[in-house]
Amino acid sequence: MAQQNSDYNARHLSVLEGLEAVRKRPGMYIGSTDSRGLMHCLWEIIDNSVDEALAGFGQNIKVILHKDNSVEVHDDGRGIPVDIEPKTGLSGLEVVMTKLHAGGKFGGSSYAASGGLHGVGASVVNALSSRLDVQVDRGGKTYQMSFRRGEPGIFKDAGKNLSPTAVFEPFVSKSVLEVVGSTKRGVTGTRTRYWADRQIFTADAKFSYDDLISRARQTSFLVPGLKITIRDERGLAGTPGESGPHEEVFHHDGGISEFVDFLAADAPVTDIWRLHGTSSFKETVPMLDANGHMASTEVQRDCEVDIALRWGIGYDTTMRSFVNIIATPKGGRHQEGFEQALLKTFRKVVEANARKLKAGNDKIEKDDVLAGLTAVLTVRLAEPQFEGQTKEVLGTPAVRAIVAKVVEQEITAKLTSSNRNDKAQSALLLEKVVSEMKSRISARVHKETQRRKNALETSSLPAKLADCRSDDVARTELFIVEGDSALGTARLARSSDFQALLPIRGKILNVQKASVGDMLSNAECAALIQVVGAGSGRSFDLEAARYGKVILMTDADVDGAHIRTLLLTLFFRYMRPMIDAGRVFAAVPPLHRVEVINPGQKANELIYTYSEQELKTLLAGLQKNGKRYKEPIQRYKGLGEMDADQLAETTMDPRHRTLRRVTAENAAMAETTFELLMGSDVAPRKEFIIAGAADLDPERIDA
Template sequence: MTTTAESSYTARHLSVLEGLEAVRKRPGMYIGSTDSRGLMHCVWEIIDNAVDEALGGHGDRIEVVLHPDSSVEVRDQARGIPVDTVEKLGLSGVEVVFTKLHAGGKFGGGSYGSSGGLHGVGASVVNALSARLDVEVDRGGRTHRMTFRRGEPGTFADGSGEPGPEAPFTPFVDGSELAVVGKVPRGRTGTRIRYWADRQIFPTSATFSYDELVTRARQTSFLVPGLTLVIRDERRLPGTPGAEGPVEETFRHDGGTADFVDFLGQDTPVTDTWLLRGSGDFNETIQQLDGKGHLVAAEVTRTCEVDVALRWGIGYETELRSFVNIIATPKGGSHVTGFEQSLLKVVRKQIELNARRLKVTGKNSKERIEKDDVVAGLTAVVTVRLPEPQFEGQTKEVLGTAPVRAVVAKVVENELTRILTSTARTEKAQAALLLEKVVGEMRARVSARTQKEISRRKNALETSSLPDKLADCRSDDVEQSELFIVEGDSALGTAKAARDSNFQALLPIRGKILNVQKASLADMLANAECAAIIQVIGAGSGRSFDLEAARYGRIVLMTDADVDGAHIRTLLLTLFFRYMRPLVDAGRVFAAVPPLHRIETYGSGGKPGDLIYTYSEAELHKNLARLDRSNKRYKEPIQRYKGLGEMDADQLAETTMDPAHRTLRRVTMSDAARAENVFDLLMGNDVAPRKDFIVAGAAGLDRDRIDA
């Protein structure tokens, strides 16, 4: 008789994991993973407990130390973990916090109004996944100490050396002991936790990231004004800021979320940083412990405090950070949904009310303002504080408390409407600029969609809607094709004869295009030269730019080698930087390098000799000196090219357009923030810094090079 799989599966196959065994068996359930990300999550659990104390007004300083022995220590000056005995368990508060899951002061006992910790598993999970954890608590004028090995309390025989997980360990047998190891002034309180991650759980490749700690500390200092956070790295790891010795950074910001937005926003502002603050109540059914220790359902009224800081800049990237209490929610949640819905609703309404001034047709328009139009250039920090928020999982990446959406939406709607309808001169002017920007983004999106439709390559039986002045190439291979943007019609004629029409296209522009750093988005789209460039490239502009749709593999800016040519090249680069940045990021924008001089040598018997092209004054003098040393004659005066049109077609092809001989200068974006600052300095609205820049560099100006 055979036994079926169903009948062989009985109750004896079931396992029940008690206490911290579950954490060690399934660590990913509690910390997400066991790589470096999970290792860092353990640090956040301990730090967040200290920050929760600061949120409650207890303590204003937290220190985090990365020790050379791979341990981490977190120190705070808060109330200290309770050291008295928990009556029902007969254990000290310290042992309960570090050995019992779902134990702590955040389950409705009134210890915390709002906190990041909710489940009471943070400290105990870190303890379970540590080869050793030491905790010291200053409270009641004494220092209390307890140590654990993989979650089990006991004592380590450290001797006279540094403490470590390898020291002999003796677990408590009859009863646990919270040792008193010193005295402190009665008013001093605080907690010090030091732990060594268990390498049975975490691989040796998992390491603590100093940069992540610094980023998190800076972020927390913005969210908890007045809190000082110190990060110190004593590991001396190669390739880290502390490679040469211990490094320490301190963070404290008293301006809150407004300072955070100012830190995140790197582009030139369109509006000031606006604060939208308020609160709202909602009812929630929860489970509470009654006097007999039983869970019963109860309806409670929650208060949700909303703190939103936001500003718009001239760019089109969106930077949105969201937090619940102090916990970052990178995947959003109900608070972000409420913010975005209300933001779109308010801006749409204001544009409809100002439709005539903004030259839009209002409610009956076929094109409506969309979320992407509103959030273009937006930098925002959305923070809510409420008791016992509901997250999706212990990693707390998404807020699930549904009523928060309506509370946030109402606060944002009321406060943003107040600002956008304000009669104060500054706010009224900024509101007008914002609405113009949003309408411009809408028009850019519509224009980009239209351009993509009309700029697809046509076959021989179709007509093209591309600009008539475009001299397109025959190849439809994007990787091989090149678009030369040529300065002026005079150079176009020579370039047409010099190019290889199989893969090289030409687009002439008339003089200096619009300075898009100063102009609005609408003005840029209305400019014929800018519109032609965007249409010919065929990938749209701004946040709707699609690199995959670009019709050419290389964009080459070919301008004269003089001051005007340099100015035109700068204007073109400003256009690409502001509205087609992915092309620059991908390394597909180049500047042609035409020669400055041509040296014509004499051969034997006075016959024409070689032609030598030079690209700088230094290279010219070096070549002339070499010719003089070898007694070779050359025709004088030396020809100086002031424009591409002065070259013959064969000369332009050989020096500037033929891939076999030319030189191209790739435009890169190694430091976008610095590049944007330079563009704003040279091309922006603020004249004073530009004047200072010119005055500062005047002493080093060589007048003879102005023509170059």
């Protein structure tokens, strides 16, 4: 113990002085110590490599998730400097890895615009790692230095079996930057491998492969030409690499226009518009003078704005904002300027064309403009101010006015352009925005005046609705049935106390391809939205829904499946909260009725089956037990073929029926699936049909 104390000298204090604060208060630097904080550390290392590519040095980054819970990041940038830094007498590598607020991103000489701007990223990751190894290729040599919880030294292990628990000897008199190999002339780069310290991070914290893939894809869009490789060697269950090492490569020569095209799920109203502009501003920052004192200095900053956006027929808004390729999910000054300028510009243009657009005196609101918008907003500037080290909000005040000016000029030019193509798209866009405004106002008026009607009041609900008597929303059920024939049987089968019926005739409109106006003018869609009673789109209010359950009851054939898909598309696009709340169900009517013959006076037994496989299993069991059944076996092609007792027993009576709850746990995947099956693009749907043709059972086709 005495030996340890004698080795602990002033040199160690100088190295660990700042990093100890990081270990005591990690949340100040990485937000949290769970998986989110663990991923933030990885972003810091990756962002340093991306900054090299952004500055024009290097075009390859590789991230490897190892089995031993370490992570490795390679790049072919310039490599961290290895020469001696005169003020500290330490190598540039050690300064970057052990000193807070130290690095090449201060002063603006090395990086015009970068993501890691506080100079604490690498040193914070080092402080929160039980082991960190760095190798730098520079000047024809490979240099290496290792750290334990921020302290430089040497781990006494060799070869490939590296471990953070290996014997560690810290440097005492001075640091040693080892030369461990040589490289070809002109080869440069940095390799960082670290093991997160489990004294800091929670036991269940782990690297998210999905988040890593999403970030890599996003970065490859933002830095055209950059190739990012992600390799997962952990073999974790539930990941693509569970059966062996899995690797994905991201490389896009396009820019943010390609990113918008990737993000947009709905059919377009406009092409992808690109807005670009550059401006400068003055900022007062504290800087060291010749005497080493801090003095306020006014500096000139350049701010470059680059935006790609398009409007689609939907109402969801997809917005991605970035500062020097660092995502700002909570927005900031640049996003405020963007939204402010959009609203101001659209209000001005709509007011100027109010008579033509039939907009009246009502004012456009921000949500009306943002409906259906997919946008990627990027700004690049030196030393931006972020609110906190996690860089989720941009705080530089001057950026707001710069972005607003660019957006106002460029969007005004688009909306007032005399170009035939721009003119046609602008007309459609303005019509959409005004329609959104009218829908919002209509929904507000409806919400204020609509009250559930009881049996003694007159009702404005569709005449074909067979409503229920109960006012208890938690208990009531709305069955959407296919056709009048099924309605007749369902009327007799239902419990009119709490079960309501709404018939639809044939196949409703495919709302994935239709505009909001077309959807609202479609009689079946309008009736369904009116009966549910909670509005549609952005104005949908789950609390106002008139029924606790909505049950889609269609025939058990191909047409019935198609109608069910069309109905689900309507709910997914315009009444999504019903699905998210688990209040939309699909009824499961039987496919067959088997009448088992009982001997003597005993009544025959009726057994219902719900699939071909279930029927085969039942018949095999009956033959094995020597039981006979009536032939031919009844095959239900539609709900109208059942009598009321059979429909009630199998499909409508809560005591006996089976319902399938419709969920959208993975909304992005659901969005992609709906677009594939119901969207405007025919080619991918054709490929899907051809690929699945071999799995189709010909017996299921009504011909």
